Amino acid sequence: MTTKDTVGAACPRDDEWISAEKAADVLGVSESTVHRMAHRGLIELGSGYRRYHRPSVEVLRDRGEPMSLSEAGRILHRSIAEVRQLHAAGKLGPFANATFPVFRREIERYADAHPPPSGRECRLNVTTAAEMLGLSKSTVHRLARSGRLPCDRDSRGQYWFRREHLTMYVRTRDAEDSFEGLGVLPTTLAPGS
Known part of the structure; x- marks a missing residue:
């Protein structure tokens, strides 16, 4: 014989299950993304049609995007x-x-x-370097290939830049611009002069 107390203990509480629309609101994503997350096991799916376990949705929300x-x-x-x-x-x-x-x-x-391994704290990719320098990515690639912009190259051929090298390049470029504004270009002495 089942009583009201035993039925409540055997069945999950109704307020623990929410619709896809409510889950999408909690997570800040679309309903289709909620369905995909449930299908992949990130959110517990209820026995009813597209009902989601509220606590598992909230845990996922707390993990961030x-x-x-x-x-x-x-x-x-x-x-x-x-x-x-x-x-x-x-x-x-x-x-x-x-x-x-x-x-x-x-x-x-x-x-x-866990800070990054030493020596790699300031490795920046081409996109970040281009934004920092105010140049296009193709210009950054060209400067790196020509050796005018110091960089490291990984096994896949991608360029990686150190923040201090980019800062040094900006200072040099600014100095050249200021000399050009004066109508004078900086000169270097030839070796042996």
Whole structure:
């Protein structure tokens, strides 16, 4: 015989389950993204039609927005391969998922607790360097290829810049501009002069 108390204990509470629309509002994403997250196991799916477990939605919300490994690598100042290793070791969160493998707040917490390896703190990619210098990406590529802008090149042929080198380039460019404004160009002595 079941009583009101035993039925309530056996069945999950109704207020623990929310619609896709409500879950999308909580997470700040579209309903279709909520469905994909549930399908991938990020959110507990109820037995009813598209009902989602409120506590699992709130836990996901507290983890921050999902992000790609490449974006996580930029925040952590590490390569995607290194981010994959950290993720596989369980250091970047419990969910292994190809579409939303890591979450912003977890990455930021990890970045605060684990500074990048020495010597790599200021590695910037071409896009960031172009923004910092106020140049186009193609101009940054051309300067790097010609050797006028110091950089490192990885095994995939990507250019990486150090912040101090970019700062030095900006100072040199500004000095040249100021000399041009005076109608004088800086000269260097030839070797042996």
